[in-house]
Amino acid sequence: MLSKTVILGLETSCDDTAAAVVANGRNILSNVVSSQDSLHHRFGGVVPEVASRRHLEIINPLIDEAMSKAGISLQEIDGIAVSYGPGLVGSLLVGVSIAKALSYALDIPLIPVNHLEGHIYANFLTGSIITFPLVCLVVSGGHTSLLYVEGHGKIEVLGKTRDDAAGEVFDKIARALDLGFPGGPVIERHAQQGDSSVLSFPRALMGEDGKMDFSFSGVKTAVLNYIRMEQEKGSRTDIYALSAAFQDAVVEVLVDKSFMAARQKEAKQFLLAGGVAANGELRRRLRVKLEAEGIEVVAPPVELCTDNGAMVAAAGYYYLRRGIRANWDLNAVPSLEVGQ
Amino acid sequence: MFLLAIDTTTPVCSVALGDEDKLWGEYTLNLKNTHSQKLMPLLVSLFQETRIDKDMLQGIAVTTGPGSFTGIRIGMATAMGLAQGWGKPLVSVMTLDALAEVGAYYPILICPLLDARKGQVYTALYRGEKGRARMLEPASACFADDLLVHLESYKEKILFPGDPLERTREKFKASLGEKYLEFPLLLLSNRASLVLKKGIQNWKELGPESPYALRPYYLRLPEAERRFKEQKKGE
Numbered sequence: 001m002l003s004k005t006v007i008l009g010l011e012t013s014c015d016d017t018a019a020a021v022v023a024n025g026r027n028i029l030s031n032v033v034s035s036q037d038s039l040h041h042r043f044g045g046v047v048p049e050v051a052s053r054r055h056l057e058i059i060n061p062l063i064d065e066a067m068s069k070a071g072i073s074l075q076e077i078d079g080i081a082v083s084y085g086p087g088l089v090g091s092l093l094v095g096v097s098i099a100k101a102l103s104y105a106l107d108i109p110l111i112p113v114n115h116l117e118g119h120i121y122a123n124f125l126t127g128s129i130i131t132f133p134l135v136c137l138v139v140s141g142g143h144t145s146l147l148y149v150e151g152h153g154k155i156e157v158l159g160k161t162r163d164d165a166a167g168e169v170f171d172k173i174a175r176a177l178d179l180g181f182p183g184g185p186v187i188e189r190h191a192q193q194g195d196s197s198v199l200s201f202p203r204a205l206m207g208e209d210g211k212m213d214f215s216f217s218g219v220k221t222a223v224l225n226y227i228r229m230e231q232e233k234g235s236r237t238d239i240y241a242l243s244a245a246f247q248d249a250v251v252e253v254l255v256d257k258s259f260m261a262a263r264q265k266e267a268k269q270f271l272l273a274g275g276v277a278a279n280g281e282l283r284r285r286l287r288v289k290l291e292a293e294g295i296e297v298v299a300p301p302v303e304l305c306t307d308n309g310a311m312v313a314a315a316g317y318y319y320l321r322r323g324i325r326a327n328w329d330l331n332a333v334p335s336l337e338v339g340q
Numbered sequence: 341m342f343l344l345a346i347d348t349t350t351p352v353c354s355v356a357l358g359d360e361d362k363l364w365g366e367y368t369l370n371l372k373n374t375h376s377q378k379l380m381p382l383l384v385s386l387f388q389e390t391r392i393d394k395d396m397l398q399g400i401a402v403t404t405g406p407g408s409f410t411g412i413r414i415g416m417a418t419a420m421g422l423a424q425g426w427g428k429p430l431v432s433v434m435t436l437d438a439l440a441e442v443g444a445y446y447p448i449l450i451c452p453l454l455d456a457r458k459g460q461v462y463t464a465l466y467r468g469e470k471g472r473a474r475m476l477e478p479a480s481a482c483f484a485d486d487l488l489v490h491l492e493s494y495k496e497k498i499l500f501p502g503d504p505l506e507r508t509r510e511k512f513k514a515s516l517g518e519k520y521l522e523f524p525l526l527l528l529s530n531r532a533s534l535v536l537k538k539g540i541q542n543w544k545e546l547g548p549e550s551p552y553a554l555r556p557y558y559l560r561l562p563e564a565e566r567r568f569k570e571q572k573k574g575e
């Protein structure tokens with residue numbers, strides 16, 4: 001008989017509350033996400049206390065919804081996987097606390113998942129065959145990291161952002177332009193109607209002695225200064241051209257560094273992950289550049305790029321197979337690093 | 341009525357198992373800020389040591405605030421997870437109500453105090469009446485000085501259970517003189533057996549609650565929301 005391992009994945013590391021049921025780390029039985037975007041919209045960014053409060057309000061009904069959509073009961077679950085870091089401590093604690101209590105009540109393993117690694121595992125849910133070793137770019141509102149993955153649990157950080165995460169910069173520019181929150185999708189929409197060649201913003205750390213760290217504070221400051229200068233002059237900013245030029249600067253850096261990393265590590269496969277991986281321009285240009293060199297690019301569908309429980313459940317499945325289980329004293333670790 | 345009681349809303353992390361007649365077990369730590377690491381190990385070992393089967397439990401009593409925002413959520417999320425996993429109901433207990441139980445059997449005024457930061461305390465006022473702490477004034481967050489002025493109007497002795505800052509307690513003692521009821525400090529902190537007692541009472545009078553309907557009692561808006569509202573008022 002073929003055995004099936006069913007994992008419930010819980011995700012509350014930032015402003016999305018999510019629960020999902022995944023079988024054998026590959027088949028999504030359900031995946032429900034409650035986005036808090038509308039709650040944080042008026043603040044122009046995620047307010048930790050507001051996010052934590054919302055998580056607590058909706059996590060139980062959300063888990064029920066995930067169970068009923070999957071068509072199974074809590075008693076049929078084989079393990080509970082939860083993001084315990086990195087992220088906002090108050091938010092993480094809601095998921096961690098409820099996961100501990102549920103796994104104790106149901107007498108099943110509690111699996112502590114590194115949220116960043118969770119993003120990588122979103123690619124295991126795409127149906128593509130994932131072959132190690134590979135290189136992965138995790139890029140979101142909280143992170144920008146290039147990772148070399150030799151196998152499950154064998155992850156090396158090749159480079160990461162030294163200041164702002166790419167997604168964070170999208171949010172800040174969108175806020176400066178009064179376009180709302182989150183910034184990624186709205187900037188991308190505006191960029192589609194703009195000419196990116198009209199303006200040019202700095203690309204940081206380009207090709208500097210093979211280093212693969214990122215820095216986005218330069219482009220952020222340049223764009224914000226430009227916006228302020230235009231406002232002072234009283235001229236109307238062409239937000240379409242500005243969005244296009246800004247996106248171009250960020251995407252170019254991401255693509256070039258990704259290419260460099262994949263080539264250096266002689267990877268045959270490249271995975272894209274994280275909220276900013278939903279950006280169409282990034283996906284398109286990454287494919288063009290890497291596939292020309294014979295490197296296959298895998299990217300999850302948009303709903304699996306942003307934070308979700310399915311990626312946590314998928315990661316949890318592979319963690320569990322490696323014998324990783326948490327103790328009852330599991331705590332949230334807001335600055336958890338990859339491979340920690 | 342056999343209940344598990346949980347409190348993590350104050351510096352105290354406490355769990356208890358029992359019914360009207362017997363406290364079967366209770367663990368209490370007063371160490372601040374380790375609730376997320378301590379609560380589950382305490383709870384697991386409480387069940388192990390008492391050998392109480394969860395089937396004996398009718399439900400879970402949990403404090404919903406006021407208190408530390410994070411503390412409130414750790415206790416509630418844990419209680420809600422257990423309730424969902426076991427399919428058992430919950431009963432909520434207001435932190436100040438639980439603290440007032442300390443004096444419920446004495447004909448005195450009871451004024452629980454918890455540190456609410458920003459120079460304020462969370463408080464409410466009760467009178468002990470034969471085992472019931474009857475609420476005279478509802479919970480609020482206020483400045484110690486304002487509360488002291490307000491307490492002038494009462495002539496009886498007042499008991500102050502809770503975990504306020506030491507200097508707050510000293511101030512109350514100094515300004516109230518005779519009216520300040522001396523009581524061993526180690527009996528004044530919150531603990532889960534108080535939550536258990538109040539929880540049984542709430543259950544009997546108001547009925548059990550669903551984990552989907554339980555709401556925290558923060559008593560205060562998030563800072564960002566408060567500022568946002570003030571800004572709007574100003575415009």
Ligand SMILES: [Zn+2]
Pocket residue numbers: 115119140142274275306307
């Ligand atoms: Zn994420």
